[in-house]
Amino acid sequence: MEFQKFYTLPKLPYDYRDLEPFMSEEQLRIHHTKHHQAYVNGANNILQKLDKAHKENLDIDIKATLKELSWNIGGHLLHTLFWENMKPPSTVVGKPGGLLGDAIEKEFGSFERFKKEFSQAAISVEGSGWAALTYCMQTSRPLIMQVEKHNTNVYPMFRILMVLDVFEHAYYIDYKNDRAKFVESFWNILNWDTVAKRFDELLK
Ligand code: MN
Numbered sequence: 001m002e003f004q005k006f007y008t009l010p011k012l013p014y015d016y017r018d019l020e021p022f023m024s025e026e027q028l029r030i031h032h033t034k035h036h037q038a039y040v041n042g043a044n045n046i047l048q049k050l051d052k053a054h055k056e057n058l059d060i061d062i063k064a065t066l067k068e069l070s071w072n073i074g075g076h077l078l079h080t081l082f083w084e085n086m087k088p089p090s091t092v093v094g095k096p097g098g099l100l101g102d103a104i105e106k107e108f109g110s111f112e113r114f115k116k117e118f119s120q121a122a123i124s125v126e127g128s129g130w131a132a133l134t135y136c137m138q139t140s141r142p143l144i145m146q147v148e149k150h151n152t153n154v155y156p157m158f159r160i161l162m163v164l165d166v167f168e169h170a171y172y173i174d175y176k177n178d179r180a181k182f183v184e185s186f187w188n189i190l191n192w193d194t195v196a197k198r199f200d201e202l203l204k
Contacts, residue, residue, distance in 0.1 A: 006044045007040045012032060013087070016028045016032070018087075024173060027170075027171070031169060039079065040076050071150055074154075078160075079165065081162075082165050085190065086190060087190075087191035089188045100192075100195060100196040107141055107142050117144055118131055119183050125148060128167040128168065129147045129148040130150070130165055132163045133162040133163075135161055137158075143155070143158070145158065162190070
């Protein structure tokens with residue numbers, strides 16, 4: 001495998017129009033090609049800056065640089081997960097089966113209860129951020145994580161199974177300021193197959 005030193009914008013596993021009517025072609029295209037690309041570029045610029053500073057032994061503002069790096073790497077990696085855990089609505093199944101379905105029911109009492117809690121977590125993110133379904137390898141619990149920005153409130157070492165972007169840039173074209181409506185729509189394009197696969201791989 002070739003060693004890659006910089007980030008690249010991943011291709012989507014579907015066409016821009018394929019998530020309609022829940023996510024429009026325009027919304028998805030701008031989100032992917034402008035917003036996600038900006039995090040990729042931002043992270044790579046900082047890595048180049050660090051490379052130069054290390055090579056030439058230059059002084060840099062470490063605190064500011066690492067804060068900016070965290071924001072951009074977080075943005076890039078979360079978006080990468082996000083695109084993969086959506087799919088065209090015609091093929092969506094309402095809830096996960098298998099080991100993931102069992103784990104969610106055991107933790108939350110029912111899938112419906114999980115869905116409600118996850119939606120509330122997404123809707124109530126302060127400012128810009130994400131809701132994520134995560135898994136703790138120490139306690140074997142699937143837990144909801146509410147991320148502010150791309151990198152605040154993160155549980156270190158937890159594995160991320162599924163994410164939902166609730167930055168305004170994720171839904172403004174389609175839903176204006178109605179984040180709750182966007183969150184409700186998300187369930188129609190959520191790819192539980194990918195999420196279950198991520199979970200199964202953790203348990204191997
Ligand atoms: Mn986004």
